[in-house]
Amino acid sequence: MSVLINQPALAELPVLNGRQFRLWEDMLENRIGVRVAKRQGYICSEISKRMIEGGWGDADSYFRDVLGTLAGAREWGILLDRLLVKETQFFRHQPSHDYVRARVTSLVTPNSGISSRSAFNIWSAGCASGEEAYSLAIQAAEGFAAAGQPENYYIVGTDVSADAIASAREGIYSNSALEQSPSMLKEKYFSPPDGGKRQVASAVRQRVAFSIANLLEKQTRYNNYLDLIYCQNVLVYFKHWRRREIVKNFQACLKPGGCLIIGPGELTDWVPDNMRRLDVPGVQAYEKRRKQ
Numbered sequence: 001m002s003v004l005i006n007q008p009a010l011a012e013l014p015v016l017n018g019r020q021f022r023l024w025e026d027m028l029e030n031r032i033g034v035r036v037a038k039r040q041g042y043i044c045s046e047i048s049k050r051m052i053e054g055g056w057g058d059a060d061s062y063f064r065d066v067l068g069t070l071a072g073a074r075e076w077g078i079l080l081d082r083l084l085v086k087e088t089q090f091f092r093h094q095p096s097h098d099y100v101r102a103r104v105t106s107l108v109t110p111n112s113g114i115s116s117r118s119a120f121n122i123w124s125a126g127c128a129s130g131e132e133a134y135s136l137a138i139q140a141a142e143g144f145a146a147a148g149q150p151e152n153y154y155i156v157g158t159d160v161s162a163d164a165i166a167s168a169r170e171g172i173y174s175n176s177a178l179e180q181s182p183s184m185l186k187e188k189y190f191s192p193p194d195g196g197k198r199q200v201a202s203a204v205r206q207r208v209a210f211s212i213a214n215l216l217e218k219q220t221r222y223n224n225y226l227d228l229i230y231c232q233n234v235l236v237y238f239k240h241w242r243r244r245e246i247v248k249n250f251q252a253c254l255k256p257g258g259c260l261i262i263g264p265g266e267l268t269d270w271v272p273d274n275m276r277r278l279d280v281p282g283v284q285a286y287e288k289r290r291k292q
Ligand SMILES: C[S@@+](CC[C@H](N)C(=O)[O-])C[C@H]1O[C@@H](n2cnc3c(N)ncnc32)[C@H](O)[C@@H]1O
Pocket: 031, 032, 033, 034, 084, 085, 086, 087, 088, 089, 092, 125, 126, 127, 128, 129, 132, 158, 159, 160, 161, 164, 213, 214, 215, 216, 231, 232, 233, 234, 237
């Protein structure tokens, strides 16, 4: 009840004019690449709510503070968590997940690919609250099992949202989030339900690390290191030229022979240099050429 009393009525929210919205629009695009023009109403009302919570009286001074002060850096993180679209689910695009499992199996089967000593390294880029990264971990585990090999994979999940990464690290999800997941996988890779929730099994969590990272910044520490990069429902928020820049970064991070999987239709009319499109029905996947 008290929450409702403390909530300002919509009519009381400070109103952002068109000029002020465009300042935020440009800032979001420059800092994280995300275009928000189509969500103007939502963005303006979230900024207004945040101004009230933090005691800012006018939109220009709020913008200046977020942009230019040390206190603003903290405020930026809080605001960002409110503005991003973090919708996600387990095994979200089944054909892509099926391909990940099959690819792991074929590469780790003895004498068919990576050496038995090197781990299979996967990056879930824009992983939101972790469902995607854990789904990939489960596919990798199943892939190793199908090849009759001991599990030897690692996953890193990154997102620009600090809130999302904090939830991902906990690995606790409501039963409803898992409703569509196969029972066999739920029993094998999650704790039994407790208070309407389940936690990802510790054997899986131990192989998955999460960190806050902005896809506009190059992740040079992964250069030529990764076997697979999975990035779905993220590029779609970016301008086309930025999608290409990000994919070029992905290309640099893959080992020769490594694979990039994006969401179907998220990159059109362009194949990155040094990569070839894989012929997998319903899946948009590219392989980095082995010889440069
Ligand atoms: C719609 S969710 C998709 C989550 C997941 N990949 C999936 O397909 O279910 C988009 C995610 O991209 C993240 N994101 C947006 N811009 C980003 C950036 N510049 N760097 C990293 N993550 C970003 C958001 O925080 C959000 O969690």
